[in-house]
Amino acid sequence: MCYEKRFELALDKTLEIFGESESVNLNLDNRYISEKPLFALFKKVYESAKSRGIKLAGNCTTIHWNTVDELSRALNCKAYFTVGYVVDAGHEYFKFTYEDVQEWLRSGQSSKKVMLHAWLTLDSMEIVDFTLGPTIADVRPDQKHLEKAIIALSPEEQDEGFHYIPMIVKDDFLMRIQAYG
Helix, strand or coil, rough: CCCHHHHHHHHHHHHHHHHHCCCCCCCCCCCCCCCHHHHHHHHHHHEEEEEECCCCCEEEEEEHHHHHHHHHHHHHCCCEEEEEEECCEEEEEEECCHHHHHHHHHHHCCCCCCCCEEEEECEEEEEEEECCHHHHHHHHHHHHHCCCCCEEEEEHHCCCCEEEEEEEEECCHHCCCCCCC
């Protein structure tokens, strides 16, 4: 299944669970990812996090939630805070279910670490992820070269070997489950 269809399913599930979802206008004919503004923003994000003593590794929600508007401005498009998991060579990383989401809504997550991943989806269905590379480098010493890696994928670049599974598209999701703020 292509990323666009996965994203649309995530919007439907977000609406079902929360009674509302983001208003999304797709621009599938556009491609916004451009090396220069993306690297400039990544450098800014990296330096800002470093100055505050925050690692990019393991902080996908904080980093992406705080950069969604800045990425939109830098690339002149709409970006959406997206929560889900990643599939790489058949391994599902940070996987959770909609039942988990329902439990998080009931119990809150202020005292627990939630198992999920967050990234930014552009209205072109391109993905920008500032934290997966650093997170992999943090837990796998043989992957240190990913410490300052950005993942920026067009929908066509995702395949069965490596792809993102969006589950929730909601800018206030973290507040709703009491995991942020």
